[in-house]
Amino acid sequence: MAKYISIANLVYGTREKFGLSQEFFGILFGVTRQTVAAWEKGNSEPRRDTVEMIKALATIKRPPDPEDVRRELILNGPAYAWRVLLNALE
Numbered sequence: 001m002a003k004y005i006s007i008a009n010l011v012y013g014t015r016e017k018f019g020l021s022q023e024f025f026g027i028l029f030g031v032t033r034q035t036v037a038a039w040e041k042g043n044s045e046p047r048r049d050t051v052e053m054i055k056a057l058a059t060i061k062r063p064p065d066p067e068d069v070r071r072e073l074i075l076n077g078p079a080y081a082w083r084v085l086l087n088a089l090e
Helices: 007-017 022-029 033-041 048-058 066-075 078-087
Strands: none
Touching: 007 022, 007 033, 007 048, 022 033, 022 048, 022 066, 022 078, 066 078
């Protein structure tokens, strides 16, 4: 039997696993900190494609250093931060 996890818990757990603030997590997905907070409280849900991306991130066994992800977000933008994250999938 599959274990059910709420989207709110998925968002929170994945964000915490990567050591990112709601602000930085939101930047990755093109939303505001307030939107991430609403997802985590269960007041709203991400789009289906965003949920699938979060699920993929949740499967990463060894997350990259949060500082590497934050640095890429600040210096180069979300596309480069995603590259750091996706390299962890390999």
